[in-house]
Amino acid sequence: MKVLIGTRNPDKLAEIVRILGEIPGISWVTFRELPFPEVEEDGRTLEENAEKKARHLARLTGLATLAEDSGLEVAALGGAPGVRSARFAGEGRNFQANNEKLLALMKGEWDRRARFRAVAALALPDGRLWLREGALEGAIASEARGRGGFGYDPVFVPEGEARTLAEMAPEEKDRISHRRRALERLRPVLFALARGEPPPPGGDPGSA
Ligand code: IMP
Numbered sequence: 001m002k003v004l005i006g007t008r009n010p011d012k013l014a015e016i017v018r019i020l021g022e023i024p025g026i027s028w029v030t031f032r033e034l035p036f037p038e039v040e041e042d043g044r045t046l047e048e049n050a051e052k053k054a055r056h057l058a059r060l061t062g063l064a065t066l067a068e069d070s071g072l073e074v075a076a077l078g079g080a081p082g083v084r085s086a087r088f089a090g091e092g093r094n095f096q097a098n099n100e101k102l103l104a105l106m107k108g109e110w111d112r113r114a115r116f117r118a119v120a121a122l123a124l125p126d127g128r129l130w131l132r133e134g135a136l137e138g139a140i141a142s143e144a145r146g147r148g149g150f151g152y153d154p155v156f157v158p159e160g161e162a163r164t165l166a167e168m169a170p171e172e173k174d175r176i177s178h179r180r181r182a183l184e185r186l187r188p189v190l191f192a193l194a195r196g197e198p199p200p201p202g203g204d205p206g207s208a
Contacts, residue, residue: 001194003122004029006057006067008038011150012179016068019174019183025194029063036061046071046083046119047131054123062125064193066186070118070178072152074102074140076111085152099144099155112139114156120182122189128203130189134181149173 007013008031017028039056043049046069053067071085081088081102089097106112116136123129137159144154146166153165158176165173174180192199 001025002027002029002063003190004034004036004057004061004063004065005031006036006039006053006065007031008036012068012070015170015174015177015179016066016183018170019177019180020187020190023187023190023194026190034061034063039067041069041083041086043069044083046117047133049083050119050121051123051129051131054121055127055129058123058125064122064124066120066122066190068118068120068179068182070116072102072156073115073117074106075113076109077105095151099152102140102152102155103143106140112141114138114140116152116156116178118178118182120179120186122186124193124203127205129205130186130199130202132182132185132202134178134183134185136176136178136181 003026005013005016005028007016013030036057039053041049043052049069050067053069054065057067058065071082073079073082085098087093089101115138118134120132121129139157141155141157141164145164146154148166148168148170156165157163158165189199
């Protein structure tokens with residue numbers, strides 16, 4: 001069974017492939033083998049965007065499609081940047097501009113609680129859909145540290161850690177990440193589909 005990984009973000013793609021690894025009976029297809037267009041992320045929630053990307057690409061390609069939407073929610077900012085995490089400092093700005101904006105807004109703020117959230121969606125061309133969520137609790141650092149990972153990793157310190165995610169080895173981040181948690185919850189669905197067994201509940205046909 002072929003499963004398309006519906007992201008054109010190379011950092012995310014690398015993490016998804018690393019986390020899911022080999023699943024017997026599944027061969028991953030990426031934008032490198034099957035270049036697909038960007039899907040506009042105009043939903044109000046991570047759930048809406050993950051569902052939209054997965055359904056759209058499954059219909060377009062005829063392949064089972066796994067998509068993911070993720071973001072950083074900062075308590076003192078009322079949950080921002082949230083679904084707008086990628087464009088926090090403006091359309092076309094980069095990770096560094098986003099981090100600088102976040103650190104500036106958080107200057108002098110004592111409540112530094114934050115959480116990464118990921119919603120993974122698996123859609124089949126017949127309209128069935130599974131959504132699974134994962135979160136990682138932590139805090140916003142006082143300055144950017146580390147060179148690993150991507151996005152907000154240099155400014156995010158996971159709960160119980162002193163280092164930022166960007167100071168950890170990729171495998172260390174993968175063990176605890178929001179992405180890992182969401183994808184592990186999707187794994188039983190992928191296993192069952194690959195074996196031709198009845199998949200766990202949640203395969204809502206929706207309005208395909
Ligand atoms: P999207 O899911 O493609 O809309 O983008 C998610 C955005 O959230 C990324 O561009 C990052 O800014 C941020 N983000 C999501 N997951 C992570 C992560 O694991 N580390 C750091 N930033 C992340």
